[in-house]
Amino acid sequence: MTSFFPDRPPYRPFLSGPPKFKVGLKKIEAAEWLRPDPELQAGRAHGAAMLDQRFSEVFREIHGSAAAQAEARAMVESALNETAPEAGEPDLARARRMVSDDLVVMTAEDGEWRTAALALCQPTFFSAGHAIGKTLDGLHVPVPDGSPRLAGAIAHVFNSLAADAVFERFNWTVQFGEDRYTPDGGPLRAQAEALGPEAAADQLHLRVERQTIRRLPETGGVLFTIRIALDPLEPILRNPETGAALAAGWRGAADNARRYKRWDALEAAMEHLLKRENL
Template sequence: MRRPPYLPFLNGPLSLAPGLKPIAPEAWLSPDTEAHALVDKHAVMRRHRSDVHGARDGSEMAVLELASAVHAVAGPGEGDWASALEGAASAVSDDLCILIKDDEGLWRLEAASLCAPTFWRLGEKLGEPLGGLHGPVPGANPGMVSRIHRMFDAVQPGQVLERFNWTVQPGTARYTPEQTPFKKIAADLPSAGALDALWFRVERQTISKLPMSGAMVFTIRVAIDPLRAALADGAQVAAFRAAWDGIDPVLADYKGWPHYERLVRAALAEAI
């Protein structure tokens, strides 16, 4: 059982604030902590192609530029793919999203390969501006959207910004466009053994700007590890409990955490 590559709860409760921090450009996609999941990702790309791949007219230049950047880091990938975006996505565990600024100054999601969505569907978001992408999140509009717009405008090519999101889930599924199945599973799980029934899901997200097209690239890497591995010692247990308890109740409800409350309490007690 590996040590999870990311433990963002050590930095406190989740927040609606973007919380983006600069990282070294060479750390954009490397090392790929989830390369072991590529075989499963390729299966999702083929089985659910109409759901996980999309590119609107006008995104072609940005797609080719992104594909070149990904291949420069990760190599050519494996298999034959119908588009340059899919070829790039096959080489890394990260999902790849491209946002392009329209004539009205709005950043819109224009192309994406999204194989590990955390409860959203690409078909419902493709072409949407930031306000539409974040619409379901409580408190996201208008303040957060305006903030992200300004941040996107200010990012310079060569800069890479990183943030983390996390939750728990019953099982190891990465392709999760809907939360309802997890809620049903959690309701049926006994409290005994919760530490081994729950898994720790982290989204490692980055944003950067392509130098030629000026498009924004949003990457999402999902890491899934046993919750037991994330609660490996007393300090981690205490930090997790503080982060779980400290979240805004509105945000916790949006993330579905009340459905896991019973199991998380049982897991924390067992970890102690």
């Protein structure tokens, strides 16, 4: 299979500068929605393993979400031209076994969008239990200027999303280690600080979320997908095309972004690595 992204890392949002807290959506072709990429097998296998071993931790649903889940499963099946496995599970969990992406169904009730079901096998510092049933405002309270500004902007996008439109956006951060299942970043940060800057620097990774949204036209919901790409930082920093940009993105992040991402715990290790690479 020919990869759309022959080089690592496959996604490079840091080329656009430091992390930003805005919607930042880009319209893409439907054929690009769940296209194969270098993370497909790793993300798919990881999701299946998590559903097998820790189902109650990674899958949650609220009453009344079954129809939207079934529509989401059918949409994934159509995009991949495959049939979801008969796993004796809710439809969204079955769909998660087909893709490398975590899947979240959002539905609107009394004018508010909330999380109705999610298969969250590779969360970036939040959990399925935390997110289920929350409104957009509730989900974005911790984000700098997230509620009501960012949550309101996202609600506007959801309300006006055309049935045939697919949108994509990216988030990025720096993570200690290569764990995909990270509902809590505290243990990783503690490990990094315990090791000390020099040893921790060798285990720093770029963690990128590729997010997409699509309307569920029959039920009126929205399917939100999250694909994770994890890559060691050292090769990225050694590459002249990416090293300077990532260093600038790290150092140029606003104070509120650094606090939100808890980068202070990785500061010494990251600076050690940057200096080692003459950045």
